[in-house]
Amino acid sequence: MMLVESGDDLIAIDCGLMFPDDELPGIDHVIPDFTYALERRTGFRAVVLTHGHEDHIGALPYLLRELPVPVYGTPLTLALVAERLREHGLLETADLRSMRPRDRIQAGVFGIEPIRVTHSIADGIGLAIDTPAGTIVHTGDFKLDPSPLDGEAPDYRRFAELGERGVAVLCSDSTNVDRPGHTRSEVEVGQALGGRFDVATGRIIVATFASHIHRIQQVLTLAARTDRRVALLGMSMQRNVTIAADLGYLQVPPAIVVPLEELASLPARQQVILSTGSQGEPHSALALMAAGEHKYVKVERGDLVIISARVIPGHERTIGRVVNALYRLGAEVLYEDNAFVHVSGHASQDDLKLMMSLTRPRYFVPVHGEYRHLLGHARLAESVGIAPERVFLMEDGMGLELSTADARVVGGFPAGRVLVDGKSVGDIGAVVLRDRQLLAEDGLIAVSVAFDKSGVVAAGPEIASRGFVYVKENELLMEELKKAVLAALAERDPDAPFDRELVGATVRSAVRHFVNQRFRRKPVVLPIVLEV
Structure with missing residues (x-):
């Protein structure tokens, strides 16, 4: 999700999600932090979509739930969006506005023109955005396929016309910057x-x-x-x-x-x-x-x-x-390793160079990709003659302040990732993720102990394990662990008042010490202290 702001007006380009990796156990997907955009809700004019892939439209339901902003896209893109919104019960209230290449849309001070590009999904577009500080060209995800299946070739002429008129900033897809030559058709x-x-x-x-x-x-x-x-x-x-x-x-x-x-x-x-x-x-x-x-x-x-x-x-x-x-x-x-069965939907190095040549931007910002891709694209831009001081390598939370005279990087924008787990949005934090990783790696041991009114052990400890050892096949080990817990409890001051939290901490510490000494493992330990 990229924001373009001028005065009180704000638009968003795309609103996608990411899928979790191994470091986010149990998470369904990751969406952008909408804080900055929602704080400017009175001037938030539109979301403009470049194509219908999930990493460009998937977070829309979560944004529109907070703010019913108009959404512009090509017909196929909006049809895919509509399905997502229907699943979330938001379709009836959504303001979806269809556009086609070379249409002209006005959103506050911004004049927006979609430009045909090719990609691995039909109906993809780039964008030319006229602002008071100059024209921004955003390629969207693209490749330059001269013979696309539907006959809708990239609009080379329009990109060239914009270059002749003057492009202030080119924001270009960096995904395939490591691949030499042209992307195949x-x-x-x-x-x-x-x-x-x-x-x-x-x-x-x-x-x-x-x-x-x-x-x-x-x-x-x-x-x-x-x-x-x-x-x-x-x-x-x-x-x-x-x-x-x-x-x-x-x-x-x-x-x-x-x-x-x-x-x-x-x-x-x-x-x-x-x-x-x-x-x-x-x-x-x-x-x-x-x-x-x-x-x-x-x-x-x-x-x-x-x-x-x-x-x-x-x-x-x-x-x-x-x-x-x-x-x-x-x-x-x-498959890809043993046969020619796929072509990419992203531009390779020669295609990227051609886009720079057509648009001739005053400033260049590589977008879409990991840091290594952005860096590689920045270096590619410098290799074709764009001055290093006019190439801006930016990451999430950074912005480019553009005027008719110059451009500079500014920062400090809220851009953290928001985790979605079922119906929970943004509630899962680092502590929960760490616990999930520990559970996955070393398992859990639950220890329940019952005490009478005088603070003496009345029953237990009873031990249950998940992902650590199979209790029925390790009964001797469980007996040793029980003895270690009882020994730790016996060392308490008998005159001290009964404190459930302190007893729980004692049990937890005893189990952790026993397991670490015996196995060099660190399972999650859950003490259950009962008073009877």
């Missing part, structure tokens, strides 16, 4: 997939992103060409195909998509399954098939499984397990 991966369809003698299972409408289109077209029928697996796949077809972004050949039950009645050589799960997500259709747990589909020898997607960093182990399991079931598996 979507048409090329379609040709490669076509060769696989032509020679396959059995069933074909294709896993890809449910949002990749052009990849889905190519699978449907190839299935029709090779006299096959297609069944869709995964709720998001079914939903997105319906949305894209209804809006005209997806051309579904007649009678090509059939229910899974009908597909199963056909010979294997006529079957194609189009599935979610290209990242090996544990409960996705592909993962269930690989584990032999899918209710309707059993992978068999002779099946061809094509994972037509890039492995997102952090998913290498999960997709590796899925690939191994599919091989064990006898399938042939094609």
Whole structure:
């Protein structure tokens, strides 16, 4: 989420979420901190969306719950947004406003123009934002595909016209800055997939992103060409195909998509399954098939499984397990490491250089990517002649103050991550995360002890363990632990008044000392002190 502010007016570019990594156990997703924007709610004019991927639209329900600001996007993007808002019960009150490339939108002092770009989802745009201090060009996520499947090529001419008129700041996608050359066209991966369809003698299972409408289109077209029928697996796949077809972004050949039950009645050589799960997500259709747990589909020898997607960093182990399991079931598996089955939706180095050449910005800000990507893009900008003092490497919480004369970095904006866990938004902090990590790594020991009115142990200690040891197979160890607890309690001053908190601390300390000495482990210890 990027904010553009001038005077009392404020707009947001995109409003996405992130998915948690291993350091955030139990967290569903991570959303931006909206504090700064909400503090300026009276001047918050609009959210402008560049495309429909979750990392650009996924946090909208959480923002609109706090502030019903107008949301602009292209038709497909807004249709995907509408589904998210319907899930949150916000669709009826949302102000969704459709726009198309080269439209002109006024939001306070900002004049906003969408510009066609290509990406791994249809209907993507960049933005030209006219401000009192000059024009800001934001590329969105993009690549420069000269022959896109839908014929909607990037608007090179408009970017060049803006460059001739004068671009103050270019904010450009940095995701693929490490890749030399040009990003290959979507048409090329379609040709490669076509060769696989032509020679396959059995069933074909294709896993890809449910949002990749052009990849889905190519699978449907190839299935029709090779006299096959297609069944869709995964709720998001079914939903997105319906949305894209209804809006005209997806051309579904007649009678090509059939229910899974009908597909199963056909010979294997006529079957194609189009599935979610290209990242090996544990409960996705592909993962269930690989584990032999899918209710309707059993992978068999002779099946061809094509994972037509890039492995997102952090998913290498999960997709590796899925690939191994599919091989064990006898399938042939094609994926990014062993076949040409995917092209990226992000610009490579030569595409990035071309964007700089077209727009000729006075200042340059790399966006979208990890720090190494931003740094690499900054260096790339310097290599094509943009002066180092005009390249700004910025991270979350930093801002660029722009005037007609100069630009400088300012900071101190609230930009922390907000964690979403079920219906809990922002309530999970560092202490809870640390406890979850400890539970995952070393387990839990619960010790319950009952005391009579005089402070003497009346019952217990009783010990329960989860994730530490299996109690029934370690009864001798449990007896030793009980003795250690009783020994620690016996050392209390008998004349001191009974203090439940102090007793709990004594039990906790005794268990931790015993476990650390014996096992060098640090489980969570939960003392339960009862008075009877």
